[in-house]
Amino acid sequence: MIFREVEDRDLVAKARRGDVEAFNLLVSRWEKRVFNYLLRLARNREDALDLSQEVFLKAYQNLGKIEDAGRFGSWLFRIAHNEAFSLLRKRKPEADAPEAEIDARPRHSFPIELSLAVENALARLAADQREAVILKIYQGFKFEEMAEVLSCPVSTVKSRLYTALDLLKDTLAPIQTRGVQ
């Protein structure tokens, strides 16, 4: 992570000086994580892809505004958060959101039943709780970084995550007790 930060800082500095390839490298490095974050939040591949493109476009346009180039990841996810919630607000009410796409591809060593159950359980969470789970479980952010991305205190981040975890624990309990673990 330290190496990545050092390299990100270096790439951001080069991109700011007009080095296009340096920014292309940042895109290559972060596109998968940003896409998956947006996919779990928006629950639609095309939306996630369009939003990802928009995120990197805005990042490029606002590269001069980043205060700490070493925290490029948090800054990038802050843009992604804004873009995602802008879309989710347009989609309101949440009940009207398009049905989550169900990917029937095999999930490595996990049974398809568990993967579908997890997708459904995540879809039933409130958007801010789902986002907290995505940032912590799937993106591996620290609580301080999450607070930076979400622009709220660490205590709020923890509260959202722990509430979501309790809900997921209860929702997924029947699946787990059927021995899929």
Added chain:
Amino acid sequence: MTCSPYDPKDFLFGELSAAQGREIEEHLQSCPECREEFERLRLTQTALHSLREEEPPRRIAFVSDRVFEPRWWSKLWQSGPRLGFASAAMLAAAILIHGFARPVSIGPPPPDTAAIEARIGAEVARRIEPAVRAAVAESEARQARKTEELVAAARKNFELQRDADHVAIAETLTLLQKKYMVQVASADWGTRP
């Protein structure tokens, strides 16, 4: 709710110090309920990891790709119309500001109509008298010319008439003279034997 000294979720996410971690571990070993609760959390976390990261269906465009170029409407906006729009906006703003910020009583005082009327009257009087005088003189001259013409014409007619009368009188005298001569001659012839 658990009787654990710390939140098992903090332990799950590595938020406790080493000493706190050891303390909760000892508690979990001695408390079946808390151990079960922690186990369910761990299983939930494992279940969540069953969703794998996906590759984006197509790569995100690079800066060198066309998507990072300004769009057609953006280019258009950057060109003439933006200048036109900006100019129109500035003009509108200037008109508005002028309308709202114009001082109430800046400008010349209202004109003194009585003074103006007096000045106009004096000017008219100054100019009208010579004009009337000139017009009267011109009219008098015209009348004098006409009178002279009439007098000349009358004189000429009189002279013509007088000449004609002279001729007529002369002819009449000649005729009377001839008649007298005839009568005289006739009388002479009557008295002769």
